[in-house]
Amino acid sequence: MKLQKATQFALLAVLELARDPAEQHSVAEIAERYGISANHLAKVLRDLGRAGLVEAVRGAGGGYRFCGNAKRTSLYDVINLFGDTMEGEADIPAPAGATDIGAALGRVLAEVDEIAVATLKSISLATLIKSMNWAPAATSR
Amino acid sequence: MKNTHNLQKVNPHTVIIRNARVIDMDAVAAIDAAITETPKPEYWPRAYHRYATRQGRYFLVAEVDGSVVGFILGEERAWEFGSPPCGWIFAIGVAPETREGGVGTRLFEAICQAMRDAGMTTVRTMLARDDGLNMAFFRSQGMMGGTFIELEMPLDREAGR
Numbered sequence: 485m486k487l488q489k490a491t492q493f494a495l496l497a498v499l500e501l502a503r504d505p506a507e508q509h510s511v512a513e514i515a516e517r518y519g520i521s522a523n524h525l526a527k528v529l530r531d532l533g534r535a536g537l538v539e540a541v542r543g544a545g546g547g548y549r550f551c552g553n554a555k556r557t558s559l560y561d562v563i564n565l566f567g568d569t570m571e572g573e574a575d576i577p578a579p580a581g582a583t584d585i586g587a588a589l590g591r592v593l594a595e596v597d598e599i600a601v602a603t604l605k606s607i608s609l610a611t612l613i614k615s616m617n618w619a620p621a622a623t624s625r
Numbered sequence: 626m627k628n629t630h631n632l633q634k635v636n637p638h639t640v641i642i643r644n645a646r647v648i649d650m651d652a653v654a655a656i657d658a659a660i661t662e663t664p665k666p667e668y669w670p671r672a673y674h675r676y677a678t679r680q681g682r683y684f685l686v687a688e689v690d691g692s693v694v695g696f697i698l699g700e701e702r703a704w705e706f707g708s709p710p711c712g713w714i715f716a717i718g719v720a721p722e723t724r725e726g727g728v729g730t731r732l733f734e735a736i737c738q739a740m741r742d743a744g745m746t747t748v749r750t751m752l753a754r755d756d757g758l759n760m761a762f763f764r765s766q767g768m769m770g771g772t773f774i775e776l777e778m779p780l781d782r783e784a785g786r
Contacts, residue, residue: 598754602755608761
């Protein structure tokens, strides 16, 4: 499964902001932490703002902060905002998809996609943030 | 996850988790029927005898102010396709109006502790792929995709054909 860059950036940014909703972070700060393009991230954050997940904070020390519901927003919800739903990705295009082999292969790939979607729908932002405490301590903030 | 029920605030300190009793079965059946919309009045008394009265099986209920508001069932399973003894949870239910008060978490923690006390080191469950509510609940408790995969086929088809 490969997510578009914008979707990856959105997930990283929204999770960074959701882990402490009282704190605000600038675009530059988040971009530097994750080694991603600040320009691209700025656009992504505007999209997340329109979706009501983050809000811009004006003035000195301004930036963005999380304003959504971390328990009610799944990873899939964020992915879906950017049209990266994976639905139909497993389709084998015609004419191969209309053959018996193409159709059987398509069913297996669809099964993989369905499991991926069910997994992403079942994990809320709050659960993912909590899961950082369950993983082996090999990563740093 | 949407909830259309009127939630009653549950004080987590007033929740009592205990072994199920046969007199709880009407309440358990009512909670299950409210959730699944499939009443099973004959199933629950049988489930009581099967799971509440035998070693290695767990049938716990959550009680608030004298009323049963939730239940959880599980058992020990061993050596299924090489799996060492582990705990299985195969049912959980919380009265819709008392959700979001930590009742499910208390039930889950209690059954995990009972399994831990019995020497089990892993707990598993199996859910329908579209059961978003329970899937999100178990994920929030720390459960993740495991090392086994569930497979199935309709029995109106001959195996291997």
